[in-house]
């Protein structure tokens with residue numbers, strides 16, 4: 001199928017994990033793919049190769065999504081290279097987990113900057129192009145932790161809950177110009193991020209999931225594909241949980 005044929009997508013933090021799988025899934029459906037990450041390393045280069053193998057125009061950009069000025073420049077560069085941005089996936093994210101008692105100001109500030117301010121930075125930079133084109137789909141990567149909270153993740157949960165409020169507001173602001181904005185709230189997805197958790201914590205999480213398995217990046221990428229494509233043309237301001245039933 002060619003669900004995204006003729007469209008250009010920009011995905012942040014996509015050299016690895018969920019973002020990478022979204023890039024591949026979008027390319028399989030015919031999208032041109034611009035993606036960012038913090039460094040040009042073997043991950044960025046291998047993704048470029050994989051996307052080229054799928055026959056789509058693509059390019060990796062080194063850009064810190066938390067940096068306002070750098071993000072404006074990166075987005076202008078993507079538009080210069082690809083002419084347009086139809087789909088933005090704000091995916092870049094980090095964790096700095098610990099109980100509030102031990103959480104430092106630096107741990108709080110860094111997580112808010114990379115997870116939440118980045119969504120503002122990138123959406124603001126892309127919006128003028130989408131508003132002018134009178135079309136666009138913005139997809140923000142939240143988390144079930146942003147919906148429900150989680151002990152040891154007050155900074156992360158606050159950033160991910162903030163994303164949901166931002167998403168609902170942007171959907172209301174930009175709906176009249178046919179620009180949609182939705183959030184995905186993944187549950188426990190097996191990537192480098194969750195590999196860092198102790199084995200016992202991972203096993204305990206999986207026990208609480210009705211589908212009795214951790215998610216894989218494809219599970220999230222398929223929902224991102226739906227939100228990016230015209231299949232979701234009447235869906236905006238929503239948060240879709242991709243969590244094997246563990247939340248709500």
Ligand code: NAI
Pocket residue numbers: 012013014015016017018019036037038063064065066091092093094114141142143144185186187188189190191192193194
């Ligand atoms: P990951 O750690 O595997 O990949 C994240 C990527 O973002 C890395 O390539 C990293 O270099 C990049 N990145 C980090 N800071 C960046 C910055 N400032 N600018 C640009 N790129 C940056 O993480 P994963 O698991 O793929 O997560 C992707 C998104 O999904 C994140 O927003 C995360 O919070 C969210 N998520 C993940 C869940 C999981 O279980 N893995 C659950 C819920 C949400």
